[in-house]
Amino acid sequence: MNLENKENTSLETVESGKALNPKALLSFEEEETKETEIDLVDMFFALFDKLHIIIMCTLIGALLLNAFSYFFIKPTYQSTSKIYVVSASKDSVIDFSDINVGTSLTLDYEQLILSYPVLSKVSDSLDLDYSMKDLQSMIAIENPSDTRILNITVTSTDPKEAMNIANKVMDFSIDYLPDTMSSNAPNVAERARIADQKTGPSYTKYTMIGAVIGLLLSCGVIIARYLMDDTIHTAEDMEKYFGVAPLSVIPENESLDDGAEETSQKRKRKKV
Numbered sequence: 001m002n003l004e005n006k007e008n009t010s011l012e013t014v015e016s017g018k019a020l021n022p023k024a025l026l027s028f029e030e031e032e033t034k035e036t037e038i039d040l041v042d043m044f045f046a047l048f049d050k051l052h053i054i055i056m057c058t059l060i061g062a063l064l065l066n067a068f069s070y071f072f073i074k075p076t077y078q079s080t081s082k083i084y085v086v087s088a089s090k091d092s093v094i095d096f097s098d099i100n101v102g103t104s105l106t107l108d109y110e111q112l113i114l115s116y117p118v119l120s121k122v123s124d125s126l127d128l129d130y131s132m133k134d135l136q137s138m139i140a141i142e143n144p145s146d147t148r149i150l151n152i153t154v155t156s157t158d159p160k161e162a163m164n165i166a167n168k169v170m171d172f173s174i175d176y177l178p179d180t181m182s183s184n185a186p187n188v189a190e191r192a193r194i195a196d197q198k199t200g201p202s203y204t205k206y207t208m209i210g211a212v213i214g215l216l217l218s219c220g221v222i223i224a225r226y227l228m229d230d231t232i233h234t235a236e237d238m239e240k241y242f243g244v245a246p247l248s249v250i251p252e253n254e255s256l257d258d259g260a261e262e263t264s265q266k267r268k269r270k271k272v
Contacts, residue, residue: 046226047219054218061214062207069206075198077159081170082189085109085148109150110141112180113173122168126161138162139169149189159195166192 047054112118114136122128123135130138142151152169156162170188178185232238235246 043223043226047222050218050222053222054215057214057218058211059214061217062211065210065213066203066207068210069201069203073201074157076155076157076200077162077195077197078153078155078199079159079163079166079192079195080151080153080190081166081192083150083152083170083174083186084189085150085186086184108181109143109177112177113141113150113152113169114139115176118169118172118176121172122165125168126164128165135165138165150186152192154192155199163192163194 116132119132119135123130123132128135138155140151140153140155142153143149144151152166152173154162154166154169156165170191174185174188177183238244238246
């Protein structure tokens with residue numbers, strides 16, 4: 001009994017020693033990283049083998065999205081009107097003589113210009129069918145740095161409509177802002193003109209997006225097929241995955257196939 005216990009304890013210590021052997025753990029980790037590196041290299045070669053498919057899918061994606069942007073997206077036009085903020089009088093609550101139209105003031109003007117009293121008058125005067133939210137999304141207020149100029153830019157699919165909205169927003173804002181801010185009325189710096197060129201969509205942008213989508217989709221499909229493929233293709237694969245070297249390899253030789261066809265044809269001729 002004592003001998004059996006000793007043998008069991010010695011086996012346990014040996015097994016535990018093997019389990020806790022750091023060299024074995026390190027070698028196992030090195031083998032795992034080596035296999036991972038080989039898999040990544042194989043994946044790269046799998047992508048390289050299908051390079052012609054990747055290029056074709058990239059071109060198809062670019063052409064499809066370019067055609068979509070050309071035929072299905074309406075071109076947009078922009079018109080811009082400009083107002084100049086005049087310094088307020090000394091009796092006024094706000095004195096603009098020492099203040100530039102900075103970020104905070106630009107936000108104030110943006111909120112007031114895009115407010116309901118201004119936009120409702122614009123919508124009624126031009127008989128527009130847009131909702132208030134849609135009309136606000138068409139208008140952008142911009143303050144160029146170190147200036148007292150405010151740009152009112154309107155984007156629309158109709159160039160004439162964009163010009164009319166930009167001018168009407170400017171006209172009604174000039175009447176509305178002085179009463180609300182207790183300041184002098186802004187001056188008209190420039191009235192909007194009808195756009196002679198479209199601003200969107202950007203065909204180059206859509207073409208690049210289509211090319212990237214085609215590239216990613218083709219690479220994703222090729223990588224997925226590579227990861228799902230568990231067949232043995234070469235003798236190296238057999239050695240790599242099973243640790244067994246094959247005894248022999250039957251090569252694919254087209255000359256043998258051609259010779260077999262010739263002999264069969266000769267036999268048929270002899271029979272005839």
